[in-house]
Amino acid sequence: MPSFAVIGASRGIGLELVRQLSASPTNTVVVTVRNKEKSTYLNDLVRRSENNNVHVVEADVVDQHAMDHAAAEVTKITGGALDVLVHNAARTEGENTIKGFLDYETPEKLDEEFIASFKVNVLGVVHTVNAFLPLLRKGTAKKIIVIGSEGGDCSLVWRIRLANAAAYGTTKAAENMVATKYAAELESEDFTVASVSPGIVDVSKTAAESGFYVPSEELMPTVNKIMNGILAAFPKATTITPEESCRRLVSFIDSAGPADSGIFHPSAEYID
Template identity: 30%
Template sequence: MTITFITGANKGLGRETARRLTELGHTVLIGARDQKRGEEAAAALGARFVPIDVTDDESVAAAAADVLGHEGRIDVLINNAGVHGTAADPADLVGEDALAVFQTNVVGVVRTTNAFLPLLRRSDDPVIVNVSSGMGSLALTHDPERPESKVVVPLYTASKAALTMLTTQYAKGLAGIRVNAADPGYTATDLNGHSGFQTVTEGTDAIVALATEGPGAGTGRFVSREGEVAWS
């Protein structure tokens, strides 16, 4: 039985990923900082709720200890938790704005990955999926035919570019663990006020594909539902 831990899984892409993987036979652990929403999502999906705030060291350590005590390992870690941050004019951005976004979207991934590595290393086929975005791709944000080129959100895009690079570095440095990044595409979620043109099911295609690949699949990739993404 594949055991999968998903951060930010009480709504949006995380919840839909949890739903789909549960249907595929995974034992899914719903990670979320909102206890009420997390418990409701877990009950509805047949999963188990584990409280976690990826911006807090003690919370992440407690979540890893909880999983160690219950399941004893995980096979797949999906770093999905993310924030959009302020929509302020770039000229008005300050350091605290940047810290708030990077604390979740990048530092939170480092914190969670580090805490869960011992659990992943107990798996026969450990996998990490980082939910990034085409908004962090230099190629896509400079292509006038792409929707990513029409938006100016400096902190979110910079954080996702950093996350994709972090993914490639982890893929090189973590022997025996497949580490890939997923680009959901422009999906209707709370993060964008449900303005995206994709459904959450379409938006989770790449995440689910990476989470269900068999042993020997590639590592260090940035993948969308259409295939690999050029991010440089």
């Protein structure tokens, strides 16, 4: 029975990934979220699941001890092994997501956002992999999939001339490097470690309960400039649904092997 751990799945891409993975009764799917009680979309999915194969564990990726505890809980659920780890947790904090280096009101606010983003987008992956690695070593698939972003790919960012999204892009670039480092570390053990883009996904239907961030009228020119830059460089770029994104992700997870390790895999819209 294949076992999956999806890190960060209370809504959006992670939520849909859990839905698709759990559709197979032969799969065991363990999900981690920061706050189990507030994960209303996920809780509803679990209640409606006919296969009863989704298990929810509370843990925050910025806390190594919490992730170690989550791995211990997964051990009880899966019998001590794990086949696939999918790290989906990421920080996208309102208008900070589109700010460039020169857009912060004070150096302190810049520091605050960069440090918070680094803790989630970079150290969060490290904490997760370190905690779950003993289980993955006992699994059969030995796959670690990091949900990355074109925002962290230097060549794509330069082609778009994307100066915005500085904290997000910088830390997602570092996240790609983390995946590459683990790929090098675990190559001799026949692991597959890869970073893959989900594409530009409309996740508004399962937005945070506090409300989906909508850019202010003042920021809309910046948002439009970013989107126009993407479209100019990549005419095939388009917004896709979580369902389509996760169909692609599940296909990648199923087919990926050691030859796919160590590199970032962009979404199809960004491949010439």
